[in-house]
Amino acid sequence: AEVFGEQTRFSRKQAVRVETTGVRQWLRLAAERHDVQFWSVKDDRAPRSPFHGRLLNSFSGDEEWVRTVMDPFASSELKELQFTFDRMSVARAPYAFGSAMYQGTLKEVVVQRSPPAVNVYNVVEHGRHFYRTLIWTSDTHNCLADLEPRAKVLAMDTFQQVGGNPLVTVEPAPSLVITRNLFAELGEQTYMPRELLEGTVPAALLDKYMFWHNKDQSLSGYQRPELADGTKAPSMIKIELEVAGGADDEGFDTALSDGRVKKYTLLAPVTPDNPPQVDKSAPVLTLMNAAKGAE
Known part of the structure; x- marks a missing residue:
């Protein structure tokens, strides 16, 4: 619902199958420029941590x-x-x-x-x-x-x-991955559910922006449509990541990164037909982890 809005039986989306394997079903939504991938519970890999x-x-x-x-x-x-x-x-x-x-x-x-x-x-x-x-x-x-x-x-x-509660545990569960390719200049983006960013991105930003992962490993946050305020200029968040430790060579997402959070003022709201247009006359606000001496 967060990505596509509330759906009724009269607004069902049409999809075509791209690929089906034993652990994943990949569908492309007709005329939506979005793909959805349903991943099964089965994953033989146990998560690893480099911190030991x-x-x-x-x-x-x-x-x-x-x-x-x-x-x-x-x-x-x-x-x-x-x-x-x-x-x-x-x-x-x-x-x-x-x-x-x-x-x-x-x-x-x-x-x-x-x-x-x-x-x-x-x-x-x-x-x-x-x-x-x-x-x-x-x-x-x-x-x-x-x-x-x-x-x-x-x-x-x-x-x-x-x-x-530090003792909360996690049970294996299926997952739904949503990707989109709306604009050539942005390339493919992967939707980041809020719960995956809790404690990494400030809650105040998660309340106001929906985040997508970009191919260059950055994150883009777009204002939630229901919170649009016509009296204020629209904005977006960009989180730029810089790998701070060793590379993740084994595919367990263990590489450490430093992030810089920036807020950009836009000329118009972002829509599926209107890519982000940064207002270059407005200052870029660095919200977190600015380098020493940065203004």
């Missing part, structure tokens, strides 16, 4: 900050999860990354140095790709998802607003 090799108690000296941030939760909210961490030194790093397997679900943890916070993600499969979705945070004020906060008592009777 050392225990929490191995952090000391200049790396002691990881334990300082984790300890209030490792023995309480996260006590069921035995995280191991990446072997690389984090003495000067802003983050530490780890992983744990819990009841068949791979979980990854991001320990943030400043402001101190711990975020736990489930690794979920969708269309034979793996994504991270936030399920728990030690500080709802310092995470990107909109999780229901609850107070947790820390040392010396201090309080912190935690949110979510």
Whole structure:
């Protein structure tokens, strides 16, 4: 419904079969410039994480900050999860990354140095790709998802607003992948369901924009039609990704990337017949992770 709108029995879409295999049915929607691919549950691959090799108690000296941030939760909210961490030194790093397997679900943890916070993600499969979705945070004020906060008592009777449930598991499920090819200059785009971006893209942007993955690995966010405001200029979001670690050579979507989020003012709303037209007279707003010294 989010991509095609509400459908009734009088507005059924016609489709032609492109390919059928034992695990995938690929259909092309007539006169829509959209394809849909239905993937079955069967996937012999288990998700992998590159973040393993050392225990929490191995952090000391200049790396002691990881334990300082984790300890209030490792023995309480996260006590069921035995995280191991990446072997690389984090003495000067802003983050530490780890992983744990819990009841068949791979979980990854991001320990943030400043402001101190711990975020736990489930690794979920969708269309034979793996994504991270936030399920728990030690500080709802310092995470990107909109999780229901609850107070947790820390040392010396201090309080912190935690949110979510770190023990949520994922069951294998079929998935639906939607692609489109509306404009030659954009090429093929793949729809990104909101749940695959929770905790990675700010909830405020997910509320207002629908995101599509581009061939150049960037993400484009287009304003939700139901939120259009005729009194304001239309806009779009572009998230540019730059691989920060090693390449993903095994197909498990494990490459680390840095993202820069930009907001562009448009001359007109984007429609299936009207590609994005950036208003070059308006400033480009860098919303997140701007380089030092950027204006």
